[in-house]
Amino acid sequence: MSTNDSKLFSSIKYFTTGFRDPTLESIFKQNGAIRSFYLTETTTHVICDDFDSNKSELEQAIEIYQTPIVNSYWITSCLKCNTLLPIDPFRSVDSNNTEHLFRSCTFANANLLHEDHYKIYALVTYYGGRWITNLNDSNCTHIICASALLINNTDGEIMNNHRNNDERLHTAYGIQSEKIHLITPDWIIDCLNANRLLNETDYHPDLLKDPNEPMDIDDEELDDEHNNNQSTDEHTPTKTITSGHRSQLITKNFFNQSDQTTPPPSAEPVSGINDGSNPPDSSVRKKKIFFFLLNKI
Numbered sequence: 032m033s034t035n036d037s038k039l040f041s042s043i044k045y046f047t048t049g050f051r052d053p054t055l056e057s058i059f060k061q062n063g064a065i066r067s068f069y070l071t072e073t074t075t076h077v078i079c080d081d082f083d084s085n086k087s088e089l090e091q092a093i094e095i096y097q098t099p100i101v102n103s104y105w106i107t108s109c110l111k112c113n114t115l116l117p118i119d120p121f122r123s124v125d126s127n128n129t130e131h132l133f134r135s136c137t138f139a140n141a142n143l144l145h146e147d148h149y150k151i152y153a154l155v156t157y158y159g160g161r162w163i164t165n166l167n168d169s170n171c172t173h174i175i176c177a178s179a180l181l182i183n184n185t186d187g188e189i190m191n192n193h194r195n196n197d198e199r200l201h202t203a204y205g206i207q208s209e210k211i212h213l214i215t216p217d218w219i220i221d222c223l224n225a226n227r228l229l230n231e232t233d234y235h236p237d238l239l240k241d242p243n244e245p246m247d248i249d250d251e252e253l254d255d256e257h258n259n260n261q262s263t264d265e266h267t268p269t270k271t272i273t274s275g276h277r278s279q280l281i282t283k284n285f286f287n288q289s290d291q292t293t294p295p296p297s298a299e300p301v302s303g304i305n306d307g308s309n310p311p312d313s314s315v316r317k318k319k320i321f322f323f324l325l326n327k328i
Contacts, residue, residue, distance in 0.1 A: 038063030039109065046070045048088050049081035049123075050103055059106050074098050078106070079123040104161060120157040131159025132222060139166050141176045141203040143216070151175060151216055158223065166202050173212050174203045175219075176236035215239060 041063035047056070060066065067074050070092055077092045077100040079085055092098040105121035122131070138155050139162070140148050152162050163171060180200050207213045218234035 039113065039115070040064035040106075042115075043075050044073055045076045045078050046074045046092070046098075047078045049079040049085040051080075052103055055103055055106060058110070062110070070096065070098070072096055076101055076118075077123075078103055082123045104156070108156065120159070132226065132228065133158045133160030133219075135172070136228075137161040137163055137168070137170045137172045139163050139168070139171050139174050139203075140199075141166070141174050141213070142197045142200045143175055143177050147177070147216070151219065155219060166199060166206065171211055173214055173218075173231070174207070175216060176200060176203060176213055177215070179236040179239050180204045 039062045040059060043059075043064040044067050045059075045064055046067045046069070050056070056066075070077070074092075074096065075098070077089065077098050079089065079100050080102050082089065082100070089100055092100060099118050100123045101118050101121045102123045105116065105118060108121065109116050133155050136155070136159075138151075138160055140151070143151060156162055161170070165171075166174060178200070180197075180203075203213055212231035213236055214231050214234045215236055215238075218229060218231060221234075222229050
């Protein structure tokens with residue numbers, strides 16, 4: 032076996048359009064990939080980060096050669112996992128494709144626990160999102176927080192629900208803006224349930240409540256809901272807290288919670304999601320790919 036055959040991308044012969052990252056392409060080649068300057072039947076992959084702008088050029092790859100079109104994140108993910116990953120989560124698609132719901136989102140972790148970090152990473156990247164380490168990256172759009180940044184009213188000391196001073200969480204609060212949203216993991220799951228991107232303001236970590244504090248429930252709202260429940264069938268389960276009370280949610284260790292959160296009324300559930308660890312696609316193949324990615328991280 033030659034030296035090149037033993038490299039990670041030795042079986043890849045690629046064509047590029049809408050991909051302009053010379054550093055990454057150089058690493059791609061160093062690991063065995065061979066560039067094709069023309070799209071032919073021997074081309075194994077088309078690398079494209081901007082499908083919409085290059086759609087006409089890509090029609091040949093789709094209709095004639097049926098060559099898979101992936102984004103450059105497939106390359107970096109393969110390098111990170113040191114194996115050739117399935118291409119489905121990394122397919123470069125047009126903006127109307129709903130399978131890549133988070134294709135316009137770039138995520139960063141503020142203070143998720145180690146195990147939750149990798150589960151969320153696998154989930155958002157499977158559905159088209161990107162993941163970065165640096166909170167100050169100019170491409171960042173969403174920072175995932177497991178708790179709110181709280182201030183001790185007694186001495187003004189900054190603290191959070193994990194009872195320690197989290198520098199990354201403090202940084203996240205300092206850079207939040209109209210472009211950079213602070214969210215809890217609930218936003219990701221509820222978006223997948225609703226099959227669309229929901230309003231991030233409903234999922235700000237400040238709406239989380241300390242589990243040691245009593246719930247502040249609106250008596251009038253509960254009375255109205257109680258009256259409405261009396262008119263329903265007696266065998267129909269009822270809720271005691273409406274979905275409007277998102278401040279009652281607790282997301283300390285999101286994937287290890289016994290109770291999952293309730294999406295807002297706009298988030299209509301779809302079949303396939305029962306908890307935070309399952310992808311919402313009923314396809315067995317796509318589930319296998321998701322868990323393959325999860326196990327590789």
